[in-house]
Amino acid sequence: MNIFTKLKEDIEDLLKSEIKKGTFEAIEEDLLSRFSVEPPRDASFGDMSTNVCLVLASRFHKKPFEMAEILMEKLKAFPDIESVEKAGAGFLNMRMKPQFWAKQLEEILKEGSAYGESFIGNNEKVNIEFTSANPTGPLHVGHARGAIFGDCLSSLLQKVGYDVTREYYINDAGAQVAKLAKSTYLRYLEALGEKIDEIPEGLYPGEYLKDVGALIVQEDGEKWKNASEEEYLPYFKKKTIHEMMRLIKTDLELAGIKFDVFSSEKKIAESGQVDKVMKILTDKGLVYEGELPPPKGLKSDEDWEPHKMTIFKSTEFGDEVDRPLKRADGSYTYFTPDIGYQLNKYERGFKKLIMVLGADHAGYVARMKAAVKAVTEGKASIDFELGQMINFSENGVPMKMSKRAGTLVWFRDLLNDVGKDVTRFYMMTRKNDSQLEFDLVKVKEQSKDNPVFYVQYAHARAASVRKKAENFFNTKADEFIKDADLSLLGEEEIALVKRLATWPRQVEMAASVYEPHRLSYFLYDVASDFHSLWNLGRTDETKRFIDEGNVDLTKARIALVLGMMNVIASGLQIFGVTPAEEM
RNA sequence: GCGCUUGUAGCUCAGCUGGAUAGAGUGUCGCCCUCCGAAGGCGAAGGUCGUGAGUUCGAAUCUCGCCAAGCGCACCA
Structure with a gap:
């Protein structure tokens, strides 16, 4: 459960009932949700912050601070809210009661690595196509980013309740x-x-x-x-196609990627799909015979001979220029079967299509968006996630890769050298559409400037504490924390609970913008909090997780440790990385 | 020439889809282990958010111009 969404809904309900009572003027209902409840930038301001007065006061013909006065009193009556303060130009900052955080930790423990799941996807079908490398050889490192990003994005959308299909398009015709x-x-x-x-x-x-x-x-x-x-x-x-796909599937397996559907271009074409596309577009009057202007990037000394071809009016749907469907000799361009494939997805019930491509395919985006709009009458939408290239290096020395020079590194070599988990996590430390520096030596370094290691280390360290506690209590941790009194947790420990409790919100936000990389930063922060807590116990023995003189407090602290492990595991699960028990 | 992406600390990058004093790591400097994993922690220093305007209560975030980098711009996929 996202605690921020929950409080926002509560405030909306409050506004509605106050409107009924006449405290505020009646305004349009949909305006009532146009505010946010977020964590404040600075934790000293409180636990949750809302701009509701800034956004809505003028609608009620009140000044923000006036509205804040009124709401403050009402919010103080909420059972979980300890205090409310006005701040800045009209923010309301709220502090939650300790029991509230104890409840959150209980929920984290109850849900395990499922914590963070939600239903905002509403079980909608989503088709995510990625990799789709031509079956002409094994996957090379150039495929690595798209493959891993596509897989992680799929898991992320599943986590928030979409019905995701991972799909691979085999270009086995042509x-x-x-x-x-x-x-x-x-x-x-x-x-x-x-x-x-x-x-x-x-x-x-x-x-x-x-x-x-x-x-x-x-x-x-x-x-x-x-x-x-x-x-x-x-x-x-x-x-050959069969054997090449076997190689590719082996590579994918090594990377921990499993596709739900492999679609064959050949089969789709043989089913008459391409003719169907022609018919639909022709019937809509979107096809003409004609010539295209020379490409914009053409240098004056290059040859350009216009040909008469069959062309799709993609400009009617926002494309730069119209695109050819058939060549001068009457054969189809690559574009037409591709439209047929997208239509095929739509016919299989997908209205939400996502394609993960390399940035070098950017030119493909506008025309395919246009085509999908045209051929599904705007009922399906296709989003493109373009991954920028990775610059591989070894100890700072850039690695040149070329097929001709034979220096190309295969994806499997990368996985064997660096490891699946490290490769996957590291890819998730950068935004997909910004360039990524990947140093084969540095990613394996075991220090805190390597987020992969740092997060895994926190989990392994925690596992080690759990083990020690289990020896001490002589039972499984799940057992002895059952009667833990979480109200015993101190301020520093509650601070970690507070961070953990924002996990569902982090997942939702990352999912809504298709940016799984955000979660790696969150996991890093969780790990950092944990390492800090750990170090408190170095100088002060009573702050250690296991305080043999205080059994009750120890139970509560181990509960916190397990909660943290759940959140890390929940995040690593999205990344397809196995949490380390020891290193 | 046009399009897409990017421009934030010396370096590598976050920045919660317009909020409060812009954050991490690294590098530099100082401090913390008779051991629950120091593979760690605490602190100091470091920024005109490429640049110039605009939009508004409020801009790193939105709009426009300019500068710079990467990628792309055929009937090749």
Whole structure:
């Protein structure tokens, strides 16, 4: 439960009843919710703060401080509120009673790592498409960010009550696939002992295709040796795609990512989806035959020959220029099947679509938004989350990556080197759309400037305290904290409870802006509070979590420790990171 | 030339979708272990929030101009 939302609702109810009593003038109902209840910037102001008087006083034809006077008295009567103060230009700052915080801790303990879940998503279906790397080889580090971000965003939206489908689009149709299959064929011949020259320009030279070639030899022997391209191509396409997807799925598994749906471009196209798109757009009068102007970035010395093609009037839906659906030779551009795919999602019941892409696909956004609007009559919306690139370095030395130079690092190499948990958490320490520095050496450092470590360390340390307490009480912690008297907790300890109690709000806020990275900062703060508390016990033995001379206080403190572990676990769960029991 | 993203402490970055005195880490300086995990804690110093205007009770946050960086701008996906 989000305690801020709860208090806001209570204040709204209060306003309504005071309007009834005639304290305030009647105003439109929807205005009554246009204020906020938030934690104050400075904790010394109180626990919760509202701008309700600033926002609404003028509507009631009152001055903010006048309205504040009136509300103060009413709020003081709330059972959980200890005191109310006016501040600034008309803020109301409230302090909650200690029992209130004790109740929050009880709830955290009851809910475990489920704490922070909510229903604001209302079980709405959301389709999140991410990764969707072409099945031409294993995932490389360039896919890492999108894959992890997409997965974490999915978990985050699930946490707040959306019905999330993680989806991967397999580009298994088109010219690239034929090139891929031809490359495999060369490797097949090679595996049969034939001498092949260098893989020709335009084909795929990747080593991993050798395995596919060898596999086909193993299964089919010389069956395809003298086959014509026409004969071998369909099988080699299918086989190679299948094997490449196996590699990709292995990589994903290593990263802790599990997709719900893999959609095949080929299958969707074969179902007539592309023709359907043409028909819908044509029927709406959004298609014409014509020529497009030369691209804006064209340098004057480059050639540009206009062709007559079939074009979608995407400018009617906010795009910069109209986009071609069919080339001059009548074949479809990549764009048309893609529209068909988005329509397919809509037909499967998704009205909320999210696509996670690299920033280099930014040009794709406007046209696809336009297309989705057109083809679903505005009933579905598609949001794009563009991830900026990662600059990889090793001890400060930038790593150059290129396929040609063969220095490209595979995603699996990254995962094996740095570890799944560290990689995932570290990706969540930056906003998706800002550039990320990823130093393969620094992310493994075990110090507090590494948030991954710092948060895990707090959890491991807490686990160690729990273990020690369990030895002391000779029972499981869950048992002996049952009769803990949480009112015994001191001010510093309550401060941590207060932070933990804002967790549901943090999750909701992060979810509402699709920014899971915010949670990493919150977890860092929780860890920091915990480490501080710990250190109080260094100089003052009575402040240790386990005070053998004070059994009751020890129980209450261990309850707090477990509560903190729950919140860290709840957050790490969203990130797909396993909380460390020891390090 | 146009579009998108970004610009906050020396460095790396947060900043709660317009709120109160702009925050962390790192680096620099000072302090705290006869051990519940010092892999940590406490404190000092450090900012004209790129820049110029505008919107209003109130702007790092919204609008516009300018400057700078990254990415993109074909019938390639």
